[in-house]
Amino acid sequence: MIKRMISAGARALLVALLIAMPALVLPGVSPDTTQIVALLSLLGALLTFVEYVSDYPSLIEFRNAPPFNRMRFLALFATVILLTLIARGETHPTLLTAAITGLGAMIGQAMDFPFSPVRLMVLMLPEKTPAAELDILRTYAGMAYLISLMAIILFVACVRVLNWPIRKAAFNFWVNLPLFDPTAGGDVLTRLKRDSHINVALGFLLPFLIPAVLKAATAWIGPIGLTDPHTLIWTMSAWAFLPASLIMRGVALMRIADLIEEKRRRAYAQASELQAA
Template sequence: MFARISGAALRAILVALLFATPSLLLPGFATGGTEIVVLLALVAAALTFAEYNSTFPSFIEFRDAPPLNRLRFVSLAVTVFALTLISKNSIEPSNLTTLFAGLGAALGNLMDFPYSPVRLATLMLPDHTPLSTVAAVRDSAGVAYVVALATVASFAFVIRILSWPVGNGAFNVWINLPLFDPTTGGDVVYRLQRDGRINVIIGVLLPFVIPALVQIASGMINPLILERPLTLIWTMSAWGFLPASMIIRGMAMLRVADLIEEKRRRAYANAEALQTA
C-alpha cells in the first residue's frame, strides 16, 4: 500500500516538474502564463497520481510493463530540458547552455538533409523568417528527432534483447491495455497486429506530415509564433515525442500479438499431443 502511494506520488512530482521546467528556467518568458503552467502541472500530476495509485487501470497503457512508460517520460524530459537550455543560451549563456547549444547546432546540421523531417520543419517557415529563428527551429528539430530515434531504438533493444515484456514476469492484457476490449471486433491477434501496424505507420509519417499541414494552414496558424522560446520548446518537443510514442506503442502491441499467437501454438501443440497419446 505504502509502496504504491509513494511510487504514484514520485511519478506525479516528476510529471509536474517536467511541465514546469521551461518556465522555471526561462522565467522572463513566462510572464502572464505562470498560472496556466501551474494549472497544467497540477492537473498532470493529479491524473498521474490517481492512475498509478489505483488498483484498477483507467487510461494509461502499459502501466505494469516497464520500461515502456519510463522510456516515454525520459524521452520527453530529455527533449524539453535540452531545448530549454538551448533557448536559454541566447538569453543567459553559461558553460552548460553553450554546450547544449553547440550539440543542438551539430545535430541540426547533421539531420538537415534533403527531404528529412528537420528540413521540412524549416521549410514550413515563411520566406521572410529571420535566419536566427530558422536556425533555432532547425537545431530544436534536430535534437527532438535524434532523441525520438534513440527512444525507438532503445525500445527495440528492450524487446529483442531483454525479451520485453516476459522478462518482467506475467503480462496482464487487461491492466496494460485498459482501452482495448478483447471481447469485441474479431480475433484479438489480428486486431492487435492491425492497431500496431497503424500506430507504427502513423508515427513514421507524422514528422513529415505535421510541417506540411502547418504550411497548408499558414493562414490560420502563424509559424512565426515559434520565435517565442516557450512555444518553440513545446512545439518541437511534441513534434518529436508524439511520433516516437506512437511507434513504440505499435511495437508493443505487435509484440503482445506475437506472444498471444505463440501461446496459442503451444496450446494447440499440447492438445494434439494429448489426443495422439
C-alpha cells in the first residue's frame, strides 16, 4: 500500500509539473494565468493520484501494461518542454534555446511540403500573417509532429520486438481496459478490431482535420490568437499528441485482439484433440 501511494504521488507530481511547465518557464505570466494554471495542476495531480492509488482503474487504460502510458506521457512532456524552451528563446535566448529553435526550424522546413499536416497548420493562419509568425508556427508544428511520430514508432517497436504486453506478466483484460464494456453486445474480438481500426483512422486523419476545423472556426468567431505563447504551446501539443495517442491505442487494441485470437485458436485445437481422442 505504501509503495502504491508513493508511486501514485510521484505520478501526480509529474502531471502537475507538466501542466505548470509553460507558466514556470516563460516570463511575464499574469497573476490570473498563474491562478488558473495552479488550479489545473492541482486538479490533474488529484485525479492522477486517486486513479493510481486505487486497486483497480476507472478511467486510465493499460495502467498495468507498461510502458504504454509512460511513453505517452514522455511524448507529451517532451513536446511541452521543447516548445516552451523555443518560446522562451524568443525573449530570453540562450545557447540551449537557440539550438532547440534551430533544430525545430530545420524539422519544420523538412516537413513543410504540399498536403503535409505541417503545411496545413501554416496555411491555417490568415494570408496577411507576417513571415516571422509563419516561421514560428512551422517550427512549433515540426517539432511537435516529429515527437509524436517518434512515440508511435517506438511503441510499435515495443509491441513487435519486446512482445508487449506479455513479456513480463500476463495481461489482465478487464483491469487494463476499464472503459470497455463486455456486455455491450457482439463478439469481443470483433469489437476490439473495429475499435482499433477506428482509432488508427482517426489518429491518421486528425492532423489534417484539426487545421481545417480551426480555419473554419476563424470565419465564425474571428482569428484565433496563436500569438500568445501559452495558447500556441498547448494547441500544437494537442494537435500532435491526440492523433499519436489514438494511433497508439489502436495498435494496442489490435495487439490485444491478436492475443485473444491466438488463445482461442489454441483452445479450439485442444478441444479438437480431446474429441478425436
